[in-house]
Amino acid sequence: xxxxxxxxxxxxxxxxxxxxxxxxxxxxxxxxxxxxxxxxxxxxxxxxxxxxxxxxxxxxxxxxxxxxxxxxxxxxxxxxxxxxxxxxxxxxxxxxxxxxxxxxxxxxxxxxxxxxxxxxxxxxxxxxxxxxxxxxxxxxxxxxxxxxxxxxxxxxxxxxxxxxxxxxxxxxxxxxxxxxxxxxxxxxxxxxxxxxxxxxxxxxxxxxxxxxxxxxxxxxx
Numbered sequence: 001x002x003x004x005x006x007x008x009x010x011x012x013x014x015x016x017x018x019x020x021x022x023x024x025x026x027x028x029x030x031x032x033x034x035x036x037x038x039x040x041x042x043x044x045x046x047x048x049x050x051x052x053x054x055x056x057x058x059x060x061x062x063x064x065x066x067x068x069x070x071x072x073x074x075x076x077x078x079x080x081x082x083x084x085x086x087x088x089x090x091x092x093x094x095x096x097x098x099x100x101x102x103x104x105x106x107x108x109x110x111x112x113x114x115x116x117x118x119x120x121x122x123x124x125x126x127x128x129x130x131x132x133x134x135x136x137x138x139x140x141x142x143x144x145x146x147x148x149x150x151x152x153x154x155x156x157x158x159x160x161x162x163x164x165x166x167x168x169x170x171x172x173x174x175x176x177x178x179x180x181x182x183x184x185x186x187x188x189x190x191x192x193x194x195x196x197x198x199x200x201x202x203x204x205x206x207x208x209x210x211x212x213x214x215x216x217x218x219x220x221x
Contacts, residue, residue: 018109032080040192042072117214129211136204143197
């Protein structure tokens, strides 16, 4: 038996080294990730003046801050949005053939992980399999408690927050009710946290599937 120690870091490295296959174009590139983060920060910057105006004497810098935040959101979100629309159009054009080709690719690629997993004792694989199941449930529980599954609504929460931000941009006196500003800030922050957590949970589900397949292929010890 190989003395190499199993780790999720090594598993992730091996998965990351795999070719993406036909739908790899849908993967969010690193540059888009950081642009999305910048867009989220821009929305927060643009919404904060609507809160400041209720806490202190309105100043011209608040209006400037709201406008800067809106332009930050547009500049940072637009490239990723256009790329997503383009790649989605290409995927729809491929149709069912593209889906089948991706399944064929994934079957071969993930089967290639099994020889490496076979080096480890069944007990080791089972322990990590159970651990990732528990971790996945904990992440799901925390997301539900904190954001209530807000990320499931797609970009709708961001559009609602953007509407409040645009209203602040067009209002010379930042006359935005507090009951609109506070929920909009909450939506943006929880949406970004929830979206990151959703991606984390998807990765854990992948680990669970790979480890589960490794256990299915091996007899009980």
